[in-house]
Amino acid sequence: MSNSVDVDNHSIFVRYYKVSILSHPWLIVLALLLIAGVMGFYAQDYKVDASADSLVLEGDKDLEFFREVGKRYASEDYLIIAYQPKKGLLDDASLVALDKLVADLGQLKGVSSVTSLLDVPLLYSPKVSITDLSSGIKTLRGYDDPQNPVDRVMADAEFRQSPIYQQLLVSSDGKTTAIQVNLFRDVEYVRLLEARDKLRDLKNQGQLATDREPELREAKAAFKAYSTVAIENQQQLVANVRAVLDKHRPSASQMFLGGVPMIASDMVAFVKSDLKVFGSGILLFIVVLLVVIFRSFRWVVLPFVACIFTNVFILGLLGWLDWRMTVISSNFVALLLIITLAISVHLIVRYRELQQLSLNASQQELALATISSMFRPCVYTGLTTIVAFMSLVISGIRPVIDFGWMMTIGIFVALLTTFIVVPVGMVLGAAPKAEASNDAEESHSVFTMRFARITDKHGNWVLLVAGLVLLFSLSGLTQLKVENRFIDYFDESTEIYRGMELVDRELGGTIPLELILFAKPEQVADEMLGDDDFAEDDFADDFEDDDFSDADGGTAAKTSRWFTLAGLNEIEKIHDHLDGLAETGKVLSLATLYKVAKDLLGNGLDDIQLTLAYNKLPPAINEIMINPYLYTDTDEARITVRVKETSKTLNRANLLEDLDGFMRNEMGYKEGEYRFTGMLVLYNNMLQSLFKSQILTLGAVFIVITIMLIILFQSFKLAIIGIIPNLMAALLVLGGMGWSGIPLDMMTITIAAISIGIGVDNTIHYVHRFKNEFKVDGNYLDTMYRCHASIGRAMYYTSITIIFGFSILTLSNFKPSIYFGLLTGVAMMSALLGSLLLLPKLLLLFKPLGTER
Numbered sequence: 001m002s003n004s005v006d007v008d009n010h011s012i013f014v015r016y017y018k019v020s021i022l023s024h025p026w027l028i029v030l031a032l033l034l035i036a037g038v039m040g041f042y043a044q045d046y047k048v049d050a051s052a053d054s055l056v057l058e059g060d061k062d063l064e065f066f067r068e069v070g071k072r073y074a075s076e077d078y079l080i081i082a083y084q085p086k087k088g089l090l091d092d093a094s095l096v097a098l099d100k101l102v103a104d105l106g107q108l109k110g111v112s113s114v115t116s117l118l119d120v121p122l123l124y125s126p127k128v129s130i131t132d133l134s135s136g137i138k139t140l141r142g143y144d145d146p147q148n149p150v151d152r153v154m155a156d157a158e159f160r161q162s163p164i165y166q167q168l169l170v171s172s173d174g175k176t177t178a179i180q181v182n183l184f185r186d187v188e189y190v191r192l193l194e195a196r197d198k199l200r201d202l203k204n205q206g207q208l209a210t211d212r213e214p215e216l217r218e219a220k221a222a223f224k225a226y227s228t229v230a231i232e233n234q235q236q237l238v239a240n241v242r243a244v245l246d247k248h249r250p251s252a253s254q255m256f257l258g259g260v261p262m263i264a265s266d267m268v269a270f271v272k273s274d275l276k277v278f279g280s281g282i283l284l285f286i287v288v289l290l291v292v293i294f295r296s297f298r299w300v301v302l303p304f305v306a307c308i309f310t311n312v313f314i315l316g317l318l319g320w321l322d323w324r325m326t327v328i329s330s331n332f333v334a335l336l337l338i339i340t341l342a343i344s345v346h347l348i349v350r351y352r353e354l355q356q357l358s359l360n361a362s363q364q365e366l367a368l369a370t371i372s373s374m375f376r377p378c379v380y381t382g383l384t385t386i387v388a389f390m391s392l393v394i395s396g397i398r399p400v401i402d403f404g405w406m407m408t409i410g411i412f413v414a415l416l417t418t419f420i421v422v423p424v425g426m427v428l429g430a431a432p433k434a435e436a437s438n439d440a441e442e443s444h445s446v447f448t449m450r451f452a453r454i455t456d457k458h459g460n461w462v463l464l465v466a467g468l469v470l471l472f473s474l475s476g477l478t479q480l481k482v483e484n485r486f487i488d489y490f491d492e493s494t495e496i497y498r499g500m501e502l503v504d505r506e507l508g509g510t511i512p513l514e515l516i517l518f519a520k521p522e523q524v525a526d527e528m529l530g531d532d533d534f535a536e537d538d539f540a541d542d543f544e545d546d547d548f549s550d551a552d553g554g555t556a557a558k559t560s561r562w563f564t565l566a567g568l569n570e571i572e573k574i575h576d577h578l579d580g581l582a583e584t585g586k587v588l589s590l591a592t593l594y595k596v597a598k599d600l601l602g603n604g605l606d607d608i609q610l611t612l613a614y615n616k617l618p619p620a621i622n623e624i625m626i627n628p629y630l631y632t633d634t635d636e637a638r639i640t641v642r643v644k645e646t647s648k649t650l651n652r653a654n655l656l657e658d659l660d661g662f663m664r665n666e667m668g669y670k671e672g673e674y675r676f677t678g679m680l681v682l683y684n685n686m687l688q689s690l691f692k693s694q695i696l697t698l699g700a701v702f703i704v705i706t707i708m709l710i711i712l713f714q715s716f717k718l719a720i721i722g723i724i725p726n727l728m729a730a731l732l733v734l735g736g737m738g739w740s741g742i743p744l745d746m747m748t749i750t751i752a753a754i755s756i757g758i759g760v761d762n763t764i765h766y767v768h769r770f771k772n773e774f775k776v777d778g779n780y781l782d783t784m785y786r787c788h789a790s791i792g793r794a795m796y797y798t799s800i801t802i803i804f805g806f807s808i809l810t811l812s813n814f815k816p817s818i819y820f821g822l823l824t825g826v827a828m829m830s831a832l833l834g835s836l837l838l839l840p841k842l843l844l845l846f847k848p849l850g851t852e853r
Contacts, residue, residue: 017371017423022364025424032421036309039316040209045226046267048374049324049399060685063196066677067190069516072631073638073667076112076187079259081105082502085802086253089117089174090152097141097251105181110237113380115180117159117169121620122473124162125154127600137618150436163595164625178507181241183261189230196751208695210458212726214832224322256499258510260679263486266496266722270814271330278331278809283307285805293797294348300556302425303344310417314410325732326399328750329406331820334806335613335754338409338824342761342798343378350374351795355398367426370551371419377768379713382415384764391701397686403750404450409583448796451836456781459841464839469732476735482691483652484745486511487645501646509585509642510726513573513657513680517634518673519561561632562637564607568594570667577662578639583655585803587637593625598836617788643680652684690749698752702727705760713767717720717848722767722841725834726759732830748819755827762795762835767843774849789847792836799832 021028069075083101085094099118108113121137128137140150159170159177170177199216202208208216238261245255251276283304290300311333318325351370357368389411392404455462487510490497500510561567568590575591578584598605616701617626627636656676663669702723709719732756734744742748769791772785802824809821 002060006701016370018364021420022367022423022427025427028420028424029428036312039313041316042319043312043315045319045322047231047319047322047324048330049227049231049326051826059201060682062677062681063686065675066679066682067194067639068516069428069654069677070523071190073628074634075731076185076825077259077261079181079183079238079257079262080503080507081241081245082176082256082258082499083179083180084176084253084255085251089177090140090156092215093251097248098179101244101248101251105179106240108237108244109183110183110233110242112184113182115182117165120165120169120620120624121598122150122155122156123596125151129600136621147470163592164588167508168505168588169507173506176502176506178503181259183234183237186230189226190225191428192219192648194217196223228322235265235268235399238262242356254502256495256502258496258499258503262499263496267489269850270490270812270817271325271327274809274812274814275330275333275815278812281808282334282805286337286801287809289801289804294803298425299348299352299412302340302422303427306344306414306421307337307340308419309416309421310336310410313413313417314406317409317413318406321589322408323402325406326397326402327816329403331750332403332406332410334809334820334824335407336414337805338802339382339411339416340418341801343381343414344422344793345798345801346765347371347374347422349417349797353790353829354671363427367423370426373425375419377801380418380708380768381578381761381764382411384708384760386411387708387758388753388760389703391697392750394476394697394819395774397690400690400749404753441594448792448836449785450786451792452730452785452840455784455837455840455844462837462841466728467630470728472739473728473731473735476738477731479738480734481651481739481741481743482687482740482745483624483643483744485650489815491815494813503644504585507586510645511643511678511680511687513584513641513643513676513678515578515639515641515663516675516677517562517571517574517637518675519567519637519638531598534800560630560632560635561849562590562635565605565610567637568610571639574663574667575639577658577666578641583650585642585644585746587639587641590626590629590637591639592629596625605634610627641678652680653688656681656684686743691744696831698730698756701753701756705756709760709764712764713771716849717846718767718771719848721842722726722849723760724837725831725839726756726763728838729759729827729830729834730755733827736826737823742819742823748816748823751820751823751827754824755831758827759834761830762799762831764792764810765795766835766839769839770843771849778852780844780847780849780852784844787840788836795832795835799828803828 017150061098083098085091085097087094096117102114102116102118105111116731118140121139123137125138130183138150140146140155156174159165160172166172168178196216196219197213199208199219202212203216228828238257242257247433249255286307287300287304290303296302314336315333317323350373351366354361354366354369354373357743358369361369386408389404389407392400392407487497487500492498503510530673562571571589575587575589579587579650597610601609614626628640631638643655659676663674705726706719707724709722710716713719713722730752733751737744737748737751766787770783773786773790776786778781806821806824809817812818812821
C-alpha cells in the first residue's frame with residue numbers, strides 16, 4: 001500500500017477535467033439539475049410510432065406501387081370485428097342487437113361506413129334473375145317486413161356457402177360474423193406524404209436544386225406534424241370503437257377487434273406500458289442488486305443517478321426534435337441502462353481498488369486517478385459499441401436506422417454523463433475511508449478466481465468446449481429463419497392474439513396480399529368485344545337505351561378485356577389456385593362475381609350476356625363486386641387475398657416465389673404483365689433486405705472493430721485474440737436463435753449488434769488491464785489471476801446485475817420484450833464467460849505480449 005496514487009497530471013485531459021469538473025463539483029451538480037429539468041420537460045413529449053409505414057423498406061419501389069394501387073381503388077383502412085351472439089346468428093334478438101351495434105359504430109367520428117350481414121345484397125334468398133338485378137336486391141334488413149320477408153334458412157345457407165360471403169362475412173359453422181368498420185381515407189395525409197416523398201426522392205437522386213432544400217424541410221415538418229395528429233386520431237378512434245364494443249358485450253358470446261389500425265395502436269400501448277412498468281422494474285431490480293454487491297449508499301445512488309440522467313437527457317432530445325420511437329427503437333432505453341451501468345460499475349470498482357492501495361489519497365486524487373486509468377478503455381468500449389450499432393444505419397429500414405442513430409447518440413451521452421456524475425459524486429460527501437470488502441464482494445472475488453483456476457488447470461477443456469460451442473452456433477445459423485408471424489409477438493391471452501386467431505380460423509385470414517393483372521394488348525384485340533362488331537350485332541337494338549357507363553363515367557363492360565369470358569376464365573384459374581393454398585384464406589376477384597353469375601344465369605354465358613348483366617347491376621353490387629377488382633383507366637384486374645397469419649407453414653418469401661413461378665410457368669405471364677403488392681410483399685421486402693444488410697455486414701463490423709483493437713492494443717496478435725470471444729458470443733446468440741426457432745426479424749436483428757457491442761466491452765477492459773498488470777512482473781499466469789480479482793469483478797458485477805435485471809422482461813405480454821430480455825441475458829452471459837475463460841486461455845497460450853521475464 002502507498003499514501004498516494006499515480007495520476008498523469010501532464011495529460012491535457014486530466015488537467016482540464018480537474019480544473020473544469022472536479023474543482024467545482026456543486027456548480028456541476030447545479031448545471032446537471034438544470035439541464036435535466038429542461039430535458040425532462042421535453043421528455044414528456046416523446047412519441048411512439050407503430051404505423052404501417054414504420055414496417056416497410058424505405059425507398060422500396062413496391063411501396064410506391066402499393067400506394068398507387070391504394071389511390072386507384074380508393075382503398076380505405078378498416079377495422080374488423082368478429083361478433084358471435086349468444087343466440088343463433090339470424091335469431092330476432094341477435095339481429096336487433098347487431099343492428100344497434102352497427103348503428104353505434106356508424107356514428108363514430110372517422111368511420112365512413114359499416115358493413116355487416118344486415119346490409120349485403122342477398123342473391124340466393126331466393127335466387128335472383130337478370131331482371132331482378134335492376135329492380136333492387138333484398139338485404140337482411142327486411143327480415144321483419146311482413147310484406148316481403150326474408151327466408152332466413154336460405155339466407156343462412158347463402159352466407160355460409162356463397163362464393164362472396166363464405167368465410168368472409170360468416171364463418172362456415174354460421175355462428176360468427178364479421179363487421180367491417182371502414183375508415184375515411186385520409187386524403188390530406190396521402191397528399192403530404194406524396195409531397196414529402198417526391199422531394200426526398202429528388203434529393204436522393206441528386207436532382208433537388210439547392211433553393212428547394214427549404215421546401216423539402218417544410219414538407220417533412222408538415223407531414224410529421226400532421227401524422228402526429230393522424231396517429232392520435234386513429235388511436236382515439238380505436239379506443240372509441242372498443243368503448244362501443246364494451247357497451248354491447250352483454251349481448252355477445254364473444255367479440256374481438258382486429259385490423260391493421262388496431263394492431264398499430266395496441267403495439268404502441270404495449271411499448272409504452274413496457275417502458276413504464278418494466279423500465280421501472282429493471283431500475284428497481286438493479287438498485288437491489290447494487291445494494292447486495294456494494295452495501296454502500298454512495299455506490300448505489302451514483303450508478304442510479306447516472307442511469308436516470310442519461311435516459312432523461314436522451315428522451316428529452318427525442319421529444320425536443322420530435323424524433324419518434326418505434327417498436328424497435330423502444331429498446332434503446334433499456335440498452336442505455338446497460339451501458340451507463342457498466343461504465344459506472346467499472347469506475348466504482350477501480351476507485352475502490354485505488355482506495356485500498358492508497359490510504360491517504362484525497363477524494364479528488366482518487367477520482368482523478370480513476371478517470372485517468374479508465375478513460376481510455378471506456379472511450380474505446382463506447383466507440384466499438386457505436387461501430388456495432390452503426391451497422392444498423394445501412395439497413396434501409398427507417399425504424400432500424402433510427403435505432404442505430406439513437407444508440408450512437410445515447411452511448412455518447414452515457415459516456416459524458418457517467419464521467420461527470422460518478423466522479424463528481426466521488427469527491428462529494430465525507431472523506432473516504434479505506435473500505436473493507438464486504439462478504440458479498442469477497443464471495444464474488446472468490447467466484448471470479450474460480451474462473452481463473454479453471455483456465456489455469458483445465459485450459460484445454462475450455463478450448464474444447466469453445467470448439468463445441470462454435471460447432472453448435474454454426475449449425476444453428478443454418479436453422480435461422482428470416483421470417484416471423486405478427487401474431488407471435490403477443491401472448492395468447494391478449495385480444496390481438498385471440499382476435500387474429502379467430503379471424504384467421506373462421507373469417508378468411510388477416511394479412512392482405514394483392515395481385516394486379518395488366519391487360520395484354522394482343523389479347524385485347526383478339527378477345528374483347530369491339531365497338532364496330534357490337535354495332536352490327538343483331539342484338540344491338542335491344543341494348544340501345546342501356547347505360548353502359550360505370551360509376552366513373554367509363555365504359556367498363558365494353559372496353560375491359562377482363563370482362564369477357566376469356567378474361568374471366570383466366571382470372572378464375574388464378575383465383576382458384578390462390579384459394580387452394582394452405583397459407584391463404586379468402587380470395588376475392590372478378591372471378592367471385594363470375595362464379596355467382598354462372599350459378600344464377602347458367603353456364604351458357606357469352607360476352608353479350610355478361611355485358612347485359614354488368615349493366616343491370618345495382619350500385620350496391622357494383623361497389624362490392626366490380627369496383628374493387630377492375631380499374632378501367634389502365635384496364636387492369638385486381639385479385640385480393642387474405643393470408644392466414646396463424647398458418648404454421650407461412651413463409652412469405654417462399655409463398656411469393658411459388659406464386660411467381662405459377663404465374664410464369666402455368667399461366668404464361670411475362671414480367672410486367674402482373675405484379676404482387678400489399679403489406680405482405682412490403683414486409684417480406686423488409687425482412688429480406690434486413691438479412692442481407694445486417695448478417696452480411698457483420699463481417700465488416702468485426703473487421704472495423706479488429707482495426708480499432710489493433711490501434712488500442714498496438715498489437716495485431718492481441719487484437720485477433722481479443723476479437724475471438726466476441727465473434728463466439730455473437731455466433732452463439734444467433735445460433736441459439738436458430739436452434740430455438742426464434743426468427744430473425746426487425747425485432748430480433750438488433751441482438752447481433754448488442755452481442756458485439758457488449759462482448760467487445762469486456763474484452764477491451766480485460767486486455768487493457770492485462771497489459772498494465774503484465775508490466776508488474778512479466779508473468780502471464782500471475783497477471784491473469786490479478787486481472788480476475790480486479791477487472792474481472794467489475795465485469796462480473798455488471799453482467800450479473802444486467803442479466804437478473806432484464807429477466808423481469810420475461811413477464812411481459814409482448815413477445816419482442818421477452819426475446820429482448822432473454823437474448824440480452826444470453827449475450828451478457830456468453831460475453832462474460834468468453835472474457836473470463838476463453839480470452840485468458842488464449843492469452844496464456846499465444847503470449848502476445850512477448851516472453852515472460
